[in-house]
Structure formats: structure tokens, C-alpha cells
Amino acid sequence: MGIFNRFKRVVKSNLNDMISKAENPEKMLNQLIIDMNEQLFESKKSVASAIADEKKLERHTLQQLEQAKDWENKARMALKAGKEDLAKEALLRKQELENLGGQYRTQWEAQHESVEKLKNALRQLQQKIEEAQRKKNLLIARAKRAEAQKKIQQTIGGLTDTSAFDAFDRMASKVDRIEAEADALQEIEDMSGNQTLEKKFLELKASDMTAELLLEEFKKKEGMD
Numbered sequence: 001m002g003i004f005n006r007f008k009r010v011v012k013s014n015l016n017d018m019i020s021k022a023e024n025p026e027k028m029l030n031q032l033i034i035d036m037n038e039q040l041f042e043s044k045k046s047v048a049s050a051i052a053d054e055k056k057l058e059r060h061t062l063q064q065l066e067q068a069k070d071w072e073n074k075a076r077m078a079l080k081a082g083k084e085d086l087a088k089e090a091l092l093r094k095q096e097l098e099n100l101g102g103q104y105r106t107q108w109e110a111q112h113e114s115v116e117k118l119k120n121a122l123r124q125l126q127q128k129i130e131e132a133q134r135k136k137n138l139l140i141a142r143a144k145r146a147e148a149q150k151k152i153q154q155t156i157g158g159l160t161d162t163s164a165f166d167a168f169d170r171m172a173s174k175v176d177r178i179e180a181e182a183d184a185l186q187e188i189e190d191m192s193g194n195q196t197l198e199k200k201f202l203e204l205k206a207s208d209m210t211a212e213l214l215l216e217e218f219k220k221k222e223g224m225d
Contacts, residue, residue, distance in 0.1 A: 026144075029140060040125060050114065074090040
């Protein structure tokens, strides 16, 4: 089963390499399917080679047994012809071929058992790849959903940072202070204006009083009192 262990190592190595590079999940999964199919193709070639070896052993086995039967017929012909020595040689050749055929059969049966295991493993491998292909879209959808959730959580996490809101509050307080200072200046200005107006009226009143006194004194002087 070395070809399938090699398949696992290659696919696992490629997968780990893609994960370590943090590639896009969709791209990674598509590439992984491509790699799996390429390795599957190589595995099929290895299984095909094993099947070819099995058939070759089967052919050699049948050839040896067929030749053994042929020498058996030759021994029978020699015996009928009264040539026992020739019949013995033919029987010895038959026995040799049967022994060789038996050895080929043992190898053939062992190869056949290995091939059946390889075929079964190959079928399972094909099923797993087909299953992986069916799951690919689901995994891609899950990956996209997870990425979207990650971005949402990052956004929410950013909103929990109160520094921006604190700065906003500080600016609002500063504006309030500026408005209060402006109101205070206006109030002071108004107060200054009122004092000036009152002073003018006082000066006017004082002016009137002075004129009145001057008039009274002038009347006294003229004897008009």
C-alpha cells in the first residue's frame, strides 16, 4: 500500500504548505482537489502496473502447466512406442514444468491478493475525493461566513474603543466653555453699555442743574429776584 501512503504524504504536505501561507480558503480547496486528482491519477497508474504484473504471472503459470501437459502427452506417445527411456525424460520435464508452474501460481495468487487490496483502496480513495469535491462548496461557504463574522467582530471591537467618544465629549465640553465665555463677554459688554448711558444721564442732569444755578444768580444780579 506504499502508493497510498505516498498519496497521503504528498496531499498532507501540500495542505500544510497552503495553510502555512494562509491562502484564500476557496483557492486552497480548489488547489487541494487538483492535487488529490493528480495523485489519484498516479495511484491508478501504479495499480494498473500491479494488475499487469498479475496478468503476466497468470500467463506464465498457465504456460508452464500447458507445457507440462504437452510433455505428459509426449511421455504417453513414447511409452506407446515402447521407448520407456524417452518417456521417463518426458515425465521428468513434465514434473519440472509443473513445479515451475506451481511456483508461478504461488506468486500469481499473492499478486492477485495484493491487486485486490489495491483496487479496494483505490475505490475508497476515489470515493473520498468525490466526497471532498461535494463538500468543497460547503467548506468554502463556511469559510466565507467565518470571515464575515470575523470582520463583524472586529468592527464591534472597534466600537467598544471609547477614545473617539471621549474625544467627542471633550470637544463638546470645549464648545460649551467657549459659548459660556462668549455669553460672559456679552454680559460684561452690556454692563459697560448701561454704565455709559447712566453716566450720560447724570451728566445731562448735572448740566441742567448748573444752568439753573447760573440763571438764578444772573436774576439776582439784575435785580430780578
